[in-house]
Amino acid sequence: MSQVYDRVALIGLGLIASSMFWAMKRAGLAGEVTGYARSAETRETARQIGLCDRVCDSAVEAVEGADLIVLCVPVGAMGAVAQEISAALKPGATVTDVGSVKRHVIQSVAPHIPEGVHFVPAHPLAGTEHSGPESGFAELYDNRWCLLVPAEGSDRDAVENLRALWEGMGANVEEMDADHHDLVLAVTSHAPHLIAYTMVGVADDLSRVTDSEVIKYSAAGFRDFTRIAASDPTMWRDVFLTNKDATLEILGRFTEELFALQRAIRTGDGEQLFDYFTRTRAIRRGIIEAGQDTDAPDFGRGKAAQ
Amino acid sequence: MSQVYDRVALIGLGLIASSMFWAMKRAGLAGEVTGYARSAETRETARQIGLCDRVCDSAVEAVEGADLIVLCVPVGAMGAVAQEISAALKPGATVTDVGSVKRHVIQSVAPHIPEGVHFVPAHPLAGTEHSGPESGFAELYDNRWCLLVPAEGSDRDAVENLRALWEGMGANVEEMDADHHDLVLAVTSHAPHLIAYTMVGVADDLSRVTDSEVIKYSAAGFRDFTRIAASDPTMWRDVFLTNKDATLEILGRFTEELFALQRAIRTGDGEQLFDYFTRTRAIRRGIIEAGQDTDAPDFGRGKAAQ
Ligand SMILES: NC(=O)c1ccc[n+]([C@@H]2O[C@H](COP(=O)([O-])OP(=O)(O)OC[C@H]3O[C@@H](n4cnc5c(N)ncnc54)[C@H](OP(=O)(O)O)[C@@H]3O)[C@@H](O)[C@H]2O)c1
Ligand SMILES: NC(=O)c1ccc[n+]([C@@H]2O[C@H](COP(=O)([O-])OP(=O)(O)OC[C@H]3O[C@@H](n4cnc5c(N)ncnc54)[C@H](OP(=O)(O)O)[C@@H]3O)[C@@H](O)[C@H]2O)c1
Known part of the structure; x- marks a missing residue:
């Protein structure tokens, strides 16, 4: 070069x-x-x-x-x-x-x-x-x-x-284009970060589940969220304050969908849950095929990275 | 043994x-x-x-x-x-x-x-x-x-x-105890899984951002969500239908907190965002100290796992 x-x-x-x-x-x-x-x-x-x-x-x-x-x-x-x-x-x-x-x-x-x-x-x-x-x-x-x-x-x-x-x-x-960039990133990065921060905050708040249990029994899912939610506070504060509109739009849609799934859980609509979870699998396959991640199982504790 | x-x-x-x-x-x-x-x-x-x-x-x-x-x-x-x-x-x-x-x-x-x-x-x-x-x-x-x-x-x-x-x-x-188990797991695993499924579903729905863009530009954050949301649909349908109460309780709290953070974004309250993001960092440190994950940076594409 x-x-x-x-x-x-x-x-x-x-x-x-x-x-x-x-x-x-x-x-x-x-x-x-x-x-x-x-x-x-x-x-x-x-x-x-x-x-x-x-x-x-x-x-x-x-x-x-x-x-x-x-x-x-x-x-x-x-x-x-x-x-x-x-x-x-x-x-x-x-x-x-x-x-x-x-x-x-x-x-x-x-x-x-x-x-x-x-x-x-x-x-x-x-x-x-x-x-x-x-x-x-x-x-x-x-x-x-x-x-x-x-x-x-x-x-x-x-x-x-x-x-x-x-x-x-x-x-x-x-x-x-700048606006399209900001919308795409709101979906693929900004909204997921806010969601992860929120979920980790909720866990921290729950007095009946002590911090040590949340930490000790952090399974796949929450553990990934904690990694995301360990990102730099200044950087992310600025991201949300400056990409306000796109982030709020995506979070609005997210909340709508989450309510629909919560309703499915409440009413016991297993078919809706199953169909939703099946659809999201296809996106994962796409990401792996695009070479942006590997299909190697995450041992859930960074074992492979040691 | x-x-x-x-x-x-x-x-x-x-x-x-x-x-x-x-x-x-x-x-x-x-x-x-x-x-x-x-x-x-x-x-x-x-x-x-x-x-x-x-x-x-x-x-x-x-x-x-x-x-x-x-x-x-x-x-x-x-x-x-x-x-x-x-x-x-x-x-x-x-x-x-x-x-x-x-x-x-x-x-x-x-x-x-x-x-x-x-x-x-x-x-x-x-x-x-x-x-x-x-x-x-x-x-x-x-x-x-x-x-x-x-x-x-x-x-x-x-x-x-x-x-x-x-x-x-x-x-x-x-x-x-069984009930405590179900609550702890609702926090550390079940709610995070539903949230990840939801966010990936939202991305899939957005017509202004094509699926291929979501896949191509999936950054840290969303990419982790897609891995979680690739989990078995039958297993997770059953988890949500059978741990309904604890999962809905945690999701309720999650939604409340998310609304508070959305409001902070809307009103430009950078201090609230900064404080929240600082607090969640401590939990991550706890998990690493407890040996449930490593501090090695995730290269964001499983590079270390190849
Ligand atoms: N981290 C990511 O994942 C990522 C990915 C893509 C793009 N970005 C973008 O890259 C940029 C830098 O991020 P980073 O991860 O490299 O951050 P970082 O590691 O926290 O470094 C930030 C640098 O900016 C300086 N800085 C902070 N506040 C400042 C201020 N008010 N005025 C002048 N300088 C200031 C800091 O100076 P001191 O060291 O002296 O405090 C530090 O040198 C951000 O715009 C971020 O959005 C980050
Ligand atoms: N995966 C995880 O991360 C994880 C972690 C901890 C605990 N668990 C729990 O472990 C259990 C098994 O999960 P897994 O990940 O091993 O699932 P899996 O790989 O999908 O295997 C499920 C097994 O159950 C059988 N099965 C499915 N539906 C059935 C039905 N209606 N009646 C009888 N057999 C049925 C399947 O049979 P066929 O192959 O013939 O279809 C298959 O052999 C679940 O209760 C799950 O909650 C899972």
Whole structure:
């Protein structure tokens, strides 16, 4: 793989940025990678573990002379960061982001992009429940999707270079419209996360079932929910606040269906339950056939991952 | 490990029974293991793969002379199976089951247990989303819990032998009261399964997001839900119909909390969301510390399991 950018600046040094750094290094995609994080602690950790070729003490310093600037902070912080670096952006440079919501990021970042600088929003569909500068690894994006959300009239070279970068980091790239992105992700990620958080919260609330029992007897199902519900609170608060409409729409539909199934349980309508559970099986098969998960049984305790 | 029973009969030859067979063989816990399944097809498969020392063509034949009889059929079928074998049970034998719901199984099976035969209900908290005679493996119960739900006045020797069998198959054994069992499992397994089924159903319904998009872009969260929602429809129909009250109670609480979080999203109350998401993190840490899951990041595609 050959170099795509001479200088890349990563703003925010958490899971997504650190995985990008290791993936760019693995494939030699960038000449120099600078990095900046808000807290001195994160910058110090980054320096200690060799995350970034150069860790800077201000965002402005990190972006100076950069050909690609990647905003890797929570969705709600994108606008302020864009404003901060705006004046330091090099003409001809490309700004991108990795935020999990796209319409809101575009609305808050675009006003701060100067003439002559390109803005190509992106979202890698890859992550873990861990966060911070030490959580990244080079393989995170291998064979996962990265969605580019260019505006109409975006510079095609800027888009194609960003595509080459993500492909070089192992991802499969597609382009999508911002609103459609936000709806698809509300279904496949945002609503499921809120549901998992809620179910884990309910378990925590139930005084008759003590915490230790919930933990001790956490079977498949709940245990998976707890992993999802261990995700970063700041990131997810921002996702829900900024993808409000699509998330609420999906949750509304979810509640309707849940009521219908609760009624089937209450009235003892086994046929409705059986039919519903049969239909959902087909989706699982599709995901496995699409190579987005394996059919290996989950031993329910990460045994295979040890 | 030494032999616990001379003769064990497995009625129903799916995931749970076949895993028990391989686990008993691994540790030499039973002299002869007989087996019976309803369909000729399953019995034929069992014979071909060497599942059971002897596969019988009737349940009565399988239980004749057995010291332990294990009912491994869906919860809703337990009563009929117990009735069928009732007259053939050997005096002094123990009948147990592996059903995911306990109060209902006790109510439907106990009336068919003759004088002089012991009944010790049980529930191994281990499973995968796969089913059928070929899905079992000897390690399924290693380091997982098996809950025994003996009635008051149960024969202690019968209980202790069953405990020895489950411990010999790798499980940690505890005793619990039937109603408490059904409530704990409603929280840690039954409600989460219904929720996952529902969310996958919603995704399948949404016409603006195509099935292929849901599959292609299934991120962490939804993908985990699809695995849960791929579980056997018959088994889960029976679980919900027979653990109706506890499941509906937990779902009621879940809906209340979900409404509160939806309201927080609608009104933009980031603090409430942040606090909620922070609280649920602690439960995850507890599960990892209890050794019921590992902290290894889920690469989101079972990579580590390949
Ligand atoms: N995690 C996932 O699964 C995933 C997947 C796809 C996309 N994303 C998106 O990727 C972005 C980063 O997520 P991540 O998982 O890498 O998060 P992370 O590991 O928590 O790292 C976040 C980084 O942003 C910085 N930051 C936090 N709040 C900030 C603020 N108000 N102003 C300036 N900087 C701030 C943090 O700085 P300090 O370290 O100094 O606190 C940290 O360096 C988010 O937009 C998220 O939506 C995440
Ligand atoms: N899977 C789990 O995660 C899990 C975990 C703990 C406990 N359990 C409990 O274990 C029991 C068995 O589950 P499993 O996962 O082993 O199921 P499975 O793989 O689907 O096997 C079920 C077995 O029961 C037989 N069967 C189905 N319906 C029957 C009926 N109406 N009358 C007589 N036999 C019938 C089937 O016979 P054919 O093959 O001939 O159709 C098959 O041999 C259930 O009570 C379940 O609640 C399951």
